Amino acid sequence: MxxxxxxxxxxxxxxxxxxxxxxxxxxxxxxxxxxxxxxxxxxxxxxxxxxxxxxxxxxxxxxxxxxxxxxxxxxxxxxxxxLGLISSEVEPDGNYLTNSVFTHVRQRIGWIVGLALLGIVSGMIISHYEDAIAQLVLLAIYLPVVAAAGGNAGSQAATLVVRALAMNEIRPKQWLAVMWKEMRIAAIIALALACVVMARVVLFSDAAILPAGISVYDVAMAIGLALAIQVTLSTTLGGLLPLIARKMKLDPAVLVSPVLASVVDISGMTIYFITINAWLGLM
Incomplete structure (x- = not known):
């Protein structure tokens, strides 16, 4: 006793x-x-x-x-x-099946609608860089590749960190250690992805019409660099977002995926066009 x-x-x-x-x-x-x-x-x-x-x-x-x-x-x-029975102190009582449809809707709809409206920014970015796409149509082909790679890498990191939070393996105050670890992981993944995509551009885009003074190797390097930057940032952000959500007493399971998807989409296009234009001097 x-x-x-x-x-x-x-x-x-x-x-x-x-x-x-x-x-x-x-x-x-x-x-x-x-x-x-x-x-x-x-x-x-x-x-x-x-x-x-x-x-x-x-x-x-x-x-x-x-x-x-x-x-x-x-x-x-x-x-x-x-104890890992819920992932956040704001998660609704009960479990997935016992909670009503409207309980789930109330929990999710605000983020979904808000982030959908934020998606308008993506269209504005593409519109701003219409001249670059017109000069080099090849850019439009690899834009989805860069966006998807960033989203996949970020979601993977976020899922692992959410699980680690639920199992009490990490705490929000350890954000610096998580960021440092994810940055190193991201750098290796980004290098591998960049090499694969650059090889794809060189091997299968030799027939593309390019502006004078620009070679397919220049385009490959520009796309590879943009991809590496995007994957590194997305993976690091994916690792940090669950910690930020938990610190703010929000539910990582509801918040992280849609926020990450929107941020990666917008940042991916911005990084892509800025990097391409700076490397190739299109504008």
């Missing part, structure tokens, strides 16, 4: 070791449900999470529901987030 008394008083400041967690769990389970709820309401969050993580899932869900009914909704959701 010494360990349990320490938990109840909230005096322990360091994380439990495995044996201590098991001992705390055993002592915790000796209490009735009323006392368990009382203990969960006063224990430090990281200690309560450690104890609940060692308990059966069905019991954990029952205790969290009871804690919420006792007026400790915020603490209940905080614990659920720490």
């Amino acid at each position: 010494t360990v349990m008394n320490t938990i109840a008083l909230g005096n322990q400041t360091q994380k439990f070791e495995t044996k201590e967690i098991q001992a705390a769990k055993s002592a915790f389970l000796l209490h009735d449900e009323t006392d368990r709820i009382r203990l969960l309401s006063v224990m430090p969050i990281h200690e309560a999470t450690a104890v609940l993580n060692a308990c059966p899932l069905a019991l954990v869900r029952t205790l969290l529901d009871a804690l919420s009914e006792a007026g400790e909704t915020v603490r209940s959701r905080h614990l659920a987030t720490g």
Whole structure:
């Protein structure tokens, strides 16, 4: 009971070791449900999470529901987030199937409509660079390649970071470490993709009509450079967006994918045309 008394008083400041967690769990389970709820309401969050993580899932869900009914909704959701039962403290109660259609709509529609309107910017960018496309039609062929590569790389990074957040492998305060890691990963992926696309341009675009003074190798280098920059930025952003969402108490599962898609689309076209024009001197 010494360990349990320490938990109840909230005096322990360091994380439990495995044996201590098991001992705390055993002592915790000796209490009735009323006392368990009382203990969960006063224990430090990281200690309560450690104890609940060692308990059966069905019991954990029952205790969290009871804690919420006792007026400790915020603490209940905080614990659920720490246990990976929900990905954000703002995620709706219940699960995917039990939540109503309108609950899902309310959660998603604002972001979708807002970002759809933001998509108008993409059309404005293409319109601004009509002259460049007119001079070199080959640019239009590889624009979707650059946009798709950036989106795929960014989504991959975002998915992995969301999973790491849900499993408590990383915290928002570790954003600098995540950014540094994703930048290194992105650099290698970007180099590989750029080489593949450059080879594709050189091998299959030799019959394209090019402006005077510009060779297919120049075009390949410009597209490869734009692709490398886009993939590097998209991957890094994909790794950081879930951390930003969690820090802002937003649900990464709802926010990250549509925001990333819109940002990557707009930034991809901007990077593509600016890089091409600077490298080839089209404008």
